Amino acid sequence: MKAAVVTDFNRPLEIQDRVIPLPAAHQVLVRMEASGLCHTDIHAAAGDWPVRPVPPFVPGHEGIGIVEDKGEGTGHIHVGDRVAIAWLAEACGHCDHCVSGWETLCEQQRNSGYSVDGCFSEYAVAHGDYVVRVPGVIDPLDAAPLTCAGVTTYKAVKVSGAGPGKRALISGIGGLGHLALQYARIAGAETVAVDITDDKLRLAHELGADHVIDARTQDVARQVRALGGADVAISLAVSNASLRAAYDALRRHGTLVLVALPADASLELPVFEHVLDGKTVTGSIVGTRQDLAEVFRLHRLGRTRVIREQRRLKQVNESIEDILAGRVTGRLVFDLR
């Protein structure tokens, strides 16, 4: 089988021929149909973050495919099922986070495409308890971006408390932001979309944003405060300036949810203003299996639209360059069929 492999942090990915893995107990073997390219994969391949993966490894945690074989202890999954392989490859299942619905915070977790081989390959093995079934009517090329970009922003909107009567600022309308905007609208919030490229600003209009702000020419915090301020802000952009603007755009009692993970980003909080305004700053990391099942359900009901471009796996390196250069609207998905 073909796989895109990180052999070294400073080298392009290599397309290698590998032996199709055998599923061990509790594992399923998935013939991949589609795999999305997330910014996390780019950080993984570059070794950008404090905890680094160990090369050689296969990135990819937006994998969709068909179960072709399975090991013992996977009675709930059937050969032929379409499943999603997400960032949470497995968790311990018994710590306080796991048993309280916060498996995404498990300290023993393993992650697809980071601590275990991921989905940039024609086949992948995954833990049968942690794959999520994909409803048959969903196009695998749509399901892939929903598996990280979708569930991550869906969870962030939940965590933010966005709802009817609330104004939600979505900062960055790319692969994640275009979905965050849709989930905030589904939640019933008034939405403010911010970006710095024409095509993404146009997309925000198309997706029904109530207000659209061009951060190249407009002062985001001032514009949003003129509307009354943001009750919630979801930060998906990758600059310190955009983090600051999202924080400053909050109204009293507002909540900023940090989601994007630019390398070396930081946000200095003005303590006086933070206390007097009763603001909250919180982080949100991916979502649970249940969150992902809900994301698929919303898509099956026709409530969300996935904006994506499809590529072949052999284009992996140029695809990364295109994302880094901001040349991609929505999500890039490798068609592995």
Ligand SMILES: [Zn+2]
């Ligand atoms: Zn991701």
Ligand SMILES: [Zn+2]
């Ligand atoms: Zn755990």
